[in-house]
Amino acid sequence: MTDPAINVSHVSKQFGETQVLRDISMQVEAGKVSCLIGPSGSGKSTLLRCMAFLEQATSGSIHIEGEPLGFTDGPQRRRQSPAELRRVRSRIGMVFQQFNLWPHMTALGNVAIALRKVRGMSRSDAEDRAMAQLDKVGLKERAHHYPAQLSGGQQQRVAIARALALDPTIMLFDEPTSALDPELTGEVLNVMRQLASEGMTMVVVTHEIGFAASVGNRIAFLDGGRLLFHDTPQAVFAAPREPRLEQFLDTYLDRGASMLK
Amino acid sequence: MSFDFAVILAKLPQILSGLGVTILIWVGGTFAAVVLGFVVATLRRFGGRGIEVILRAPIEILRGTPFLVQIFLLYFGGPYIGLRLDPWLAGLLGISIYGAAYYAEIFRAGFQSVPVGHVEAAECAGLSRNQIITAILLPEMALLVLPPALNMSVILLKETALLSLITVPELTMTVQAIGSQQYAFVESLVILALVYWALVELANWLGRYAERNLSKLSA
Numbered sequence: 001m002t003d004p005a006i007n008v009s010h011v012s013k014q015f016g017e018t019q020v021l022r023d024i025s026m027q028v029e030a031g032k033v034s035c036l037i038g039p040s041g042s043g044k045s046t047l048l049r050c051m052a053f054l055e056q057a058t059s060g061s062i063h064i065e066g067e068p069l070g071f072t073d074g075p076q077r078r079r080q081s082p083a084e085l086r087r088v089r090s091r092i093g094m095v096f097q098q099f100n101l102w103p104h105m106t107a108l109g110n111v112a113i114a115l116r117k118v119r120g121m122s123r124s125d126a127e128d129r130a131m132a133q134l135d136k137v138g139l140k141e142r143a144h145h146y147p148a149q150l151s152g153g154q155q156q157r158v159a160i161a162r163a164l165a166l167d168p169t170i171m172l173f174d175e176p177t178s179a180l181d182p183e184l185t186g187e188v189l190n191v192m193r194q195l196a197s198e199g200m201t202m203v204v205v206t207h208e209i210g211f212a213a214s215v216g217n218r219i220a221f222l223d224g225g226r227l228l229f230h231d232t233p234q235a236v237f238a239a240p241r242e243p244r245l246e247q248f249l250d251t252y253l254d255r256g257a258s259m260l261k
Numbered sequence: 262m263s264f265d266f267a268v269i270l271a272k273l274p275q276i277l278s279g280l281g282v283t284i285l286i287w288v289g290g291t292f293a294a295v296v297l298g299f300v301v302a303t304l305r306r307f308g309g310r311g312i313e314v315i316l317r318a319p320i321e322i323l324r325g326t327p328f329l330v331q332i333f334l335l336y337f338g339g340p341y342i343g344l345r346l347d348p349w350l351a352g353l354l355g356i357s358i359y360g361a362a363y364y365a366e367i368f369r370a371g372f373q374s375v376p377v378g379h380v381e382a383a384e385c386a387g388l389s390r391n392q393i394i395t396a397i398l399l400p401e402m403a404l405l406v407l408p409p410a411l412n413m414s415v416i417l418l419k420e421t422a423l424l425s426l427i428t429v430p431e432l433t434m435t436v437q438a439i440g441s442q443q444y445a446f447v448e449s450l451v452i453l454a455l456v457y458w459a460l461v462e463l464a465n466w467l468g469r470y471a472e473r474n475l476s477k478l479s480a
Contacts, residue, residue, distance in 0.1 A: 054381050086387050093385070100382035104400045113396060114386035159382075166386065 003066030005030040005170050005201040006051055011060035013046055013225075020046045021057070022225040028218070030065075030169070033202040034230075035212035038222035039248060044205045047222065048174050051203060052094045053085060064088055065169065090118075093163030097175040099155040101147040107134060107158045108143040111165050118166070133161040137191050153184030157191055164195075171195065173204040209252050213237055221245050268443040269436070269452055279435025280456065282349065286421050286431060287460075290356030291414045297357060298364025305365070306372045307394075316365075323362035328420050331359055336427040352424035352431070360417045367409045371402035404475055411468035415461050422457070432456060 004027040013021035021043045028034045036044040049055040051062060053070040062069045069088050072078045080088070101110050111130035115121045121129070134143050137157040147155050156176055163171060173192065177185040189211050196202055196215050206212055212219055212233065219236040221229040223244050229236060236245065269276075301320070305313050323331070332355040339346055346354065375398055383393045425434035433453060440449025 052385055054384070082389070086389070089385065090387050094382070096378055096382065098376070098378050100376070100378040102379055102382070102397055102401065104404060114388060117392050117396065118387040162382075162386065 002030070003063065004028060005032075005065055006203065007063040007066075008047070008051070009061050009063070011047070011050060011057040011062060013043070013050065013055065014058045020225050021050070023060070024222075024225075024227045025060075026220060026227060026230050028170075028201060028203055030201050031199045032217040033196045033204065033215055034218040034220055035216035036203065036205045036220045036222060037207070037209065037212055037248075042222040043225040044220075044222045045174055048172055048203060048205045052092050052172055053089060054094075064091055086118075090166065091169045093166060093168035093171045095156070095159050095163055095171065095173045095176050097178050099147070099152070099159045099179070101155055101158055101162075103147050106144050106146055107139060107150065107154075107161075110147070110158055111162045114162070114166055130161070130165055133165045134158070136164070137161045138187075151184060152180045153187045156180065156184075156188045160188075160191055160195075170201045170203070173202065173206070175205050175207065177206070177208060209249070221248070223248070264448050264451075265445060266448050266452065268445050269439055269448050272439045272443075275435055275439060276432070276452075276456075279430060279432040282430055282435075283418075283421050283432040284460075286349070286353050286356055286424065286429070287414075287418045290353055290360060290421070291417050293353075293357035294360025294364050294413075294417065295410065297361035298366075299368050301361065301365040302368030302372065305369060320362045320365055323359060324366070328355070328359050329423050329426065331355055332423065332427055348424070348427050348429045351427055352421070352429040355424070356417055356421060359420070360413065363413050363416075364410065367406050367413060368402065370409075371406040372398065374405045375401045407471060407475065408468070411464065411471075415464050418460060418464065419457060422453075 006026075006028040008024055008026045011021055011024045012019070024043075024047060026034075036048060038044045046055055050057050051064075051069075053062075056070060061071065061073070067088050068080070070080055070085060072080060079085075101107075102113075105113060108127060108130050111133055112123075112126040115126035115129055116123060119126070131140060131143055134140050137160055139154060139157055139161070142150060142154060142158075147158070150158065156179075160171075160176075176192070177188050180188060185208070189208065192202070192204070192211075193215055204212070204216070214233075216233055218230055219233050220227060221236065221242070228242050229245055237249070301316055305316050332351065335344075335355050336346065336348065336351040339351070379397060379401065380393055383397045388396065421431055422433040424431055425437065428434065436449045436453050436456075437446075440446045443449075
């Protein structure tokens, strides 16, 4: 049996006195999409950020395709060297809520820079490849625009292209549409749908319950730093047995119902 | 009483020489202050806690005392500790050190203004620490600090007038000397004000030109 794409094992995380994640274990199989849902402060973003080692788990371990991320395996938990961390992390593409494009580079520059500086590609090779990625997210015409000249949806699509250009096997999305209005949300979700249909392994922190239900192979529900549920959308949405989950989903139903009045 | 500017303008070559000294000290001092301030800010940002504490005190002292007192201490107090400087060197050094304290603060704020997420995105893209500093942090910071940095250089230009008090043959000293010789004190002051104002406007115009070209980069 092959290793899962992501294996989270007994991860706990403390910020000072606050326990943000409590003994979380979950696996994401290659080619599957897991959506992390839950109320604000439930720890879902922190869990995702741990998967990219942007946050360090206080205890527990995370393996990416069988290799430890951030800390070495073995009895003594030691930090990986920066080079080793970069090597393991190179399989992961990360997309942020605030896009985090670099404002002093064009869309093309944002996508091309790591190809040049990390992959050592020539400028023209890197830009050809970057242009192909921008084309894929429908932004070839905007390649020479700076981030400030792009809409939020376009910026997020550039950010997705930037991550994809480095050939990750796993894509992590941290509330990718939370900073966007509903119209722009659609264009970003479409790109993500396409990516999922191509078999990309994805973990998505989202409040878009509809997207989670239709694209997610698994739904993970977090509350108070605990993983209460990690199951198929059918199991989660059709028959929520967990009272806390039922309550959480009701808030979405309430909003939908109030629109019909 | 009538103004007679002609008696002052007759000494144009001397005025131009004074203007040259002012511009040299201004440009040279600003350049040195930017470099020194940048080094200090970078050390404070990346050099660890100890360096941070050591560098904080001198910056606070330099920002908390009048420039006039600083150059008097440097020029008249220096010899007591064996530091004998030519007036113009003391002036250049004074402007550089005084300016560096302010530029260090401007750059410190600049480093802090770059969103953490921009650095995280660079880490996730696999850039090394040095690549992140040179390709992301520094260029982003340059954009953010341009307006306050230009403003500071204008302040430094005007502070150079105080160097006349330690006998640096710059614009203020030259024009005031001419005014005394020709009994045209007020005229000399009016001309001084006009020349400084013209220099400041020139600097501001350059600044606006640079900002206009960079404005497409900021949201």
